[in-house]
Amino acid sequence: MVDNKFAVSLNILTLLAYYYNSDDSKVTSEYIASSIKTNPTVIRRHVAQLVKANLVISSKGKMGGLKLKRPPDKITLDEIYLSIQTKPILACSDKTPNKKCLVSTSFQGAFHKLTEGLEHSITHYLKKEKLSDFLKTTL
Numbered sequence: 001m002v003d004n005k006f007a008v009s010l011n012i013l014t015l016l017a018y019y020y021n022s023d024d025s026k027v028t029s030e031y032i033a034s035s036i037k038t039n040p041t042v043i044r045r046h047v048a049q050l051v052k053a054n055l056v057i058s059s060k061g062k063m064g065g066l067k068l069k070r071p072p073d074k075i076t077l078d079e080i081y082l083s084i085q086t087k088p089i090l091a092c093s094d095k096t097p098n099k100k101c102l103v104s105t106s107f108q109g110a111f112h113k114l115t116e117g118l119e120h121s122i123t124h125y126l127k128k129e130k131l132s133d134f135l136k137t138t139l
Contacts, residue, residue, distance in 0.1 A: 005085065013055065017134075029043040072135060077130070
């Protein structure tokens with residue numbers, strides 16, 4: 001199953017970046033949900049993690065909404081990725097390997113090293129990318 005948490009969170013923050021300097025800088029989860037074509041509850045789950053990561057401010061009530069906590073040019077894409085990525089992008093079976101098979105007994109360690117390298121490459125690349133730059137590519 002493909003994990004789309006990063007894509008949804010990046011979409012949320014890109015929308016908030018778009019409205020960052022406007023008079024309507026507070027955006028509702030309902031508006032974002034309609035834009036992304038998903039349920040507002042899904043958006044709220046993502047927003048909770050983004051608030052916890054100090055990327056978003058959420059205010060409740062009639063005048064409430066969501067707003068970026070910092071300017072879009074002060075947010076890197078690795079911050080977004082690390083705020084929502086709770087497990088490795090690739091997973092290995094957690095079953096006990098066949099002890100009679102040399103490959104199976106060492107496979108998990110080798111695979112773990114491979115996935116660590118991939119994660120490092122991803123975060124290294126995303127650290128160089130700013131939310132403001134990503135926004136420009138969407139317009």
